[in-house]
Amino acid sequence: MIADMVEFSRRMEQDQAGSVGHVTRSVQLFRALIGDYGGQIANLSGDGILALFESADKALQFAVQIQTEFRDQSVWGDGEPIQFRVGLNIGDVTFQESIAYGHCINVAARLQSMADPGGILVTGAFRSAAGEIPGFSLRSRGQPHLKNISESIEVFAVEQTGDGKRRFAIVAREAPNIEPVRHPTIAVLALANLSGDPRNDHLCEGIAEDIIGSLARFRNLMVIARHSAFLFNLKEHPTEEVRQRLGVRYILSGSLRRSDKHLRIAVQLIDAASESALWSDRLNVELDDLFDLQEEIAGAVAARMSVQIDIAEHRQESYYPQDMRAYGLVVRGQHLLLNFTREANSHARRLFEEAIELAPEYSRAHSAMSRTYNHDWRYSWSDAPKESLGSAIAYARRAKTLDRLDARGFAELGFARLYCKQHDEALAEYAQALALNPNDSDIVAEHADALVYAERPQRGVELVQKAMQLNPYYPDTYLWCLADAYDAMGQSEDVIATVRRMHDPSEGQRLLAANFAHLGMMREAEAAAHEVIRLHPGFTISDWRERPPYRDRVVLERYVEGLRKAGLPD
Numbered sequence: 036m037i038a039d040m041v042e043f044s045r046r047m048e049q050d051q052a053g054s055v056g057h058v059t060r061s062v063q064l065f066r067a068l069i070g071d072y073g074g075q076i077a078n079l080s081g082d083g084i085l086a087l088f089e090s091a092d093k094a095l096q097f098a099v100q101i102q103t104e105f106r107d108q109s110v111w112g113d114g115e116p117i118q119f120r121v122g123l124n125i126g127d128v129t130f131q132e133s134i135a136y137g138h139c140i141n142v143a144a145r146l147q148s149m150a151d152p153g154g155i156l157v158t159g160a161f162r163s164a165a166g167e168i169p170g171f172s173l174r175s176r177g178q179p180h181l182k183n184i185s186e187s188i189e190v191f192a193v194e195q196t197g198d199g200k201r202r203f204a205i206v207a208r209e210a211p212n213i214e215p216v217r218h219p220t221i222a223v224l225a226l227a228n229l230s231g232d233p234r235n236d237h238l239c240e241g242i243a244e245d246i247i248g249s250l251a252r253f254r255n256l257m258v259i260a261r262h263s264a265f266l267f268n269l270k271e272h273p274t275e276e277v278r279q280r281l282g283v284r285y286i287l288s289g290s291l292r293r294s295d296k297h298l299r300i301a302v303q304l305i306d307a308a309s310e311s312a313l314w315s316d317r318l319n320v321e322l323d324d325l326f327d328l329q330e331e332i333a334g335a336v337a338a339r340m341s342v343q344i345d346i347a348e349h350r351q352e353s354y355y356p357q358d359m360r361a362y363g364l365v366v367r368g369q370h371l372l373l374n375f376t377r378e379a380n381s382h383a384r385r386l387f388e389e390a391i392e393l394a395p396e397y398s399r400a401h402s403a404m405s406r407t408y409n410h411d412w413r414y415s416w417s418d419a420p421k422e423s424l425g426s427a428i429a430y431a432r433r434a435k436t437l438d439r440l441d442a443r444g445f446a447e448l449g450f451a452r453l454y455c456k457q458h459d460e461a462l463a464e465y466a467q468a469l470a471l472n473p474n475d476s477d478i479v480a481e482h483a484d485a486l487v488y489a490e491r492p493q494r495g496v497e498l499v500q501k502a503m504q505l506n507p508y509y510p511d512t513y514l515w516c517l518a519d520a521y522d523a524m525g526q527s528e529d530v531i532a533t534v535r536r537m538h539d540p541s542e543g544q545r546l547l548a549a550n551f552a553h554l555g556m557m558r559e560a561e562a563a564a565h566e567v568i569r570l571h572p573g574f575t576i577s578d579w580r581e582r583p584p585y586r587d588r589v590v591l592e593r594y595v596e597g598l599r600k601a602g603l604p605d
Contacts, residue, residue: 036086036122036123037084037143037144038083038086039083040083041152042118046115058081058082061119062076067385068104069086069097071377072093072094072100072378074089075087078135092164094123094165095157096168098193099168099171099193100379102121102155104382105119106153106234107234107367118153119153120148121150121156122145122155123146124139125139126140126142126160127139142158145182149190151192154193156190158191170196171195172194174192175191176192177190178190219256219257220259220285221256221259221283221285222259222264222267222287223243224288224289226242227288228290230291237367238363240366242300242325243265245329246287246333248472248475251474251475252473256474257505259281259505259506260475262476263506263508263509267280274286275310277307282504284307285305286305288303296321296322296323297319297321297322298325299317300319301318302315302316303316304336318332323359325362326355356397357394358393361390362390364389365399368387368390368403369383371386375410377416380407380410391404398441399441401430401437405427405429405430405434406427408423409451411423413454424454427451428451428452431447434448442472442478446464449463449464449481449482450485453485453584462485462489465485468482469482476509479502480498480502480513480516483496483498483502483516484519488583488584492524495523496517511537514533514537518534518543519546522590523587525593541566541570544564544566545579548561548563548567548601549594549596549597551563553593553597560597561602563601568603576595576599579598
């Protein structure tokens with residue numbers, strides 16, 4: 036990979052000290068992230084970077100992510116945005132006195148010089164070796180002449196597709212069997228980006244997500260989770276479709292136009308049944324005043340929906356950072372966490388670390404950092420899992436101390452304490468979190484899982500169903516929690532049926548193996564056991580049994596016995 040900063044010479048002529056600072060910070064970002072993708076920086080030359088990778092697919096993933104990072108970073112900074120051109124190629128490299136040489140490097144350099152600012156060009160050979168990245172495509176640019184390169188080489192541009200903006204697929208989910216909710220229900224859709232600049236996409240989602248968080252504090256209002264609400268927009272989906280698919284009575288939609296740090300936001304509250312506008316407003320605000328705007332919109336919506344609450348008591352009094360860059364870093368990192376990959380988790384942690392450096396008292400950055408260490412624990416991404424769990428607890432405690440009104444800090448501490456097998460303490464933290472934000476579907480689902488491990492699986496089932504209603508297009512983790520509950524109650528048929536509803540049942544294979552074995556379906560049990568070994572080489576029952584935090588050892592031993600019957604190694 037060859038990367039080069041756009042307009043570096045002009046920048047140096049106009050502001051040498053500032054340009055050197057920009058290059059230094061940019062190189063630090065490359066260094067911080069590249070190792071997570073199996074790469075290393077081989078050479079630096081002014082504003083140019085040569086990096087080598089173990090595989091083409093990892094190189095492409097890194098290139099896309101680093102370009103996205105610089106694009107999103109520019110939303111929150113001052114002055115001219117930093118942009119790089121990137122060229123990617125595959126081939127042999129020779130080292131002479133620690134300097135990398137190779138024809139493939141020369142070709143990558145030519146591609147870099149031809150790329151658009153913020154763009155990525157790759158060779159046909161690289162394209163054949165690299166895998167696909169959801170939301171991106173490689174479009175042929177033909178076989179342009181490359182300076183001092185005699186061979187004809189087809190060049191491809193990496194481009195974001197329309198699906199790249201959609202983080203979840205719209206899929207049919209079986210509706211949970213629960214009583215209809217009598218409270219008013221609302222879906223807050225992501226703001227439409229009217230600026231024509233994809234840099235502002237995550238800003239549009241971030242504003243809507245914070246409005247969801249503000250509204251979710253009202254007990255008499257049911258707010259659809261972002262995972263489901265952001266699948267829809269009124270341009271592509273009629274109001275009636277949104278109403279039926281999400282089961283809501285009200286829809287909040289809007290748009291954003293941006294000029295530098297000035298935002299113009301239009302919002303409207305719609306009665307979904309009649310499709311009439313109950314309230315609309317146009318607001319002009321500076322980026323630094325964004326938090327006041329979000330609370331103003333949430334309060335106005337609650338008032339016009341006649342929610343029977345004291346709105347003044349629910350005004351957000353949490354600490355927000357004065358440096359908007361810290362807020363932007365957390366927004367970007369939280370989007371990365373939705374990818375559920377080791378590389379994205381590490382990348383998100385780097386962003387949260389930077390946010391904490393900029394705003395040490397920003398609670399949300401600390402709770403987000405705690406989640407990255409929880410992911411390390413839960414998905415076995417850490418070489419020192421106990422240390423990761425300890426870090427998760429430390430960051431969550433710090434988040435609670437900094438902001439006693441933010442539910443996420445309490446929930447993160449509950450999650451970490453659960454896996455320390457401190458059940459009563461975990462449930463107490465979740466109770467505090469839900470007192471602050473009763474309609475956060477992810478917290479509701481995690482609370483349900485904690486109840487399963489704390490010998491209350493039936494209540495866990497009820498809460499998972501509530502979470503599914505708050506988030507109709509729920510992630511597989513909700514089904515995982517539900518299957519855990521059925522397993523704790525000894526309902527093997529329900530366990531199997533629930534796991535089979537998952538889009539990616541990889542993490543449900545242990546449950547399948549054990550419960551097929553309990554039912555005497557040994558062929559199916561052995562097949563699931565083989566999947567466990569394929570997905571987790573080196574899996575042993577003795578190692579795994581230390582992880583689930585069951586308070587009732589009888590439930591754990593029944594699970595372990597099922598795994599043993601299925602043929603998994605002790």
